Amino acid sequence: MTNTLHRFGDAESFRDDYVVFAIPARGKTDKGSVPKLKEFLRLALPFKPVNMGDASHGGALRPCQNMDPTQHWNRDMTPNFQSVIDGVDTPTTCAVVFDNRVAAEEFLKLVLKADLNLCVNISTSVDGAEQCCHAAGIPRHSLSYSLGFQGKTEMLPASQVMSLSTMCGHGMISHSLAKKMIDWVKEGRRTPEEAVTYMARFCSCGVYNPSRAKRILEEARGTMK
């Protein structure tokens, strides 16, 4: 899958977007990988990730299947990292999202030291990932470039909507919801923090970046240059 690769934006717009994910190679290193994937997620906690998740169960912000109506006035907007770690029960892709390069660098150094026998990738700007590898003292092994959207691009919405919706590469966050959240923040009906959590709950693998989304919403409102 390419669920973190094709985020809309230029290199500068990824300055607060570092997705580091671990995946066991199917048929080669997946046996016994569950505790290592849990350890991968646990190692990230001191570096204050903004999201994490596993591809089978979801991210740190999830929808509720039996919501109490009183929660309308008291929605829990705190990401639950521990539930993500506890929930990993099968070889899968586990991802951690940081909103700064230093955290991603330090995390990568720690993962290198931990020797988890997992394939580890960084999805961000080409330069950002190169700097992380350089800081950890390892040469990049392989790259997968995103060449951007082409074809009938007139079917795509405005750039700020695209920036929000493409942060779920599986397409679970609709353009309409992203546009609605921009409008609601502009109208003052919701705060950027609230709008971000609504969208993040639709991301089914925890790679949505709430910190970057909040910045985009604030830029759309015009309160951030």
Add this chain to the structure above:
Amino acid sequence: MKINPNKCVACGNCTYVCPMGAIYVDPANNRSTINRDECVECYSCYNGLSQEHLNPTLVRTMRGIFKALRLRFDPEPDVCPTAAFEPDELTWPRIVRRAFSDPRVPHESTGVTGRGTEEVKTNDVTGRVQLGDAGFTVEFGRPGVGVRFYEIERMAMALAKRGVTFEKKNPVTSLMTDTSTGKIKDDILNEKVMSAILELKVTADKIETVIETVREVEKTLNTVIVLGVGARCDENGEDKIVGPILERLGYTLHRAKTNTGLGKISLDRAEAAQSKEPVPTGAAR
């Protein structure tokens, strides 16, 4: 997916969250309704919306009063107040829609999990893309547009004519009746999915041919495409082959997924440790 009309209160929340825009409030019965031809069975509505289990009659009455008084009803936008969504029992060929649209389910139709393969994500262990190779992912339909298989087939057949070989373990490849021509099973050609990925590997000298073909065919398709190109770096961590070709072809390389090689480092460490282990006397090596 279907919406139970006895439960739906036409709050409209689901019309915004559908990635395909396939849900609307039908004025005939004032209930949310799914356009089944446009629905890709991604389950975003069912899995993404939080569910309340309120009494539909009560909610309709309240909404009616608010509406009559011209009061703005301001519910949470990610909630279905009456848990009105009910999954359908999907059969072939419609089941293909969910396999390519709901990221949480394995491919019932193909036996392969996900819309693509591990491509370069595990390249440090699998060695699938070697120095001088370019591993292409041609993804159709995202974000938020969708694609029908006849459009994917058009691209696959054009690429096949240029002599490319499709990745065997890819879900779309498994739906081809002839991988040498790119022909896809007739009974799924009109099925619409959230996105699907053609995967192929070529040597660097064929990069331009693939991209020219994609650019030519995409003009005839009613969807969007996004290309990913995988490359193996040299021993210094540099890509001096694939990246420069892509830049020459007019692409700005903003973003990439970078395989850090930690999987290979772990394997190398394990092998080194194994070779240092003392061999018991008399044991065969």
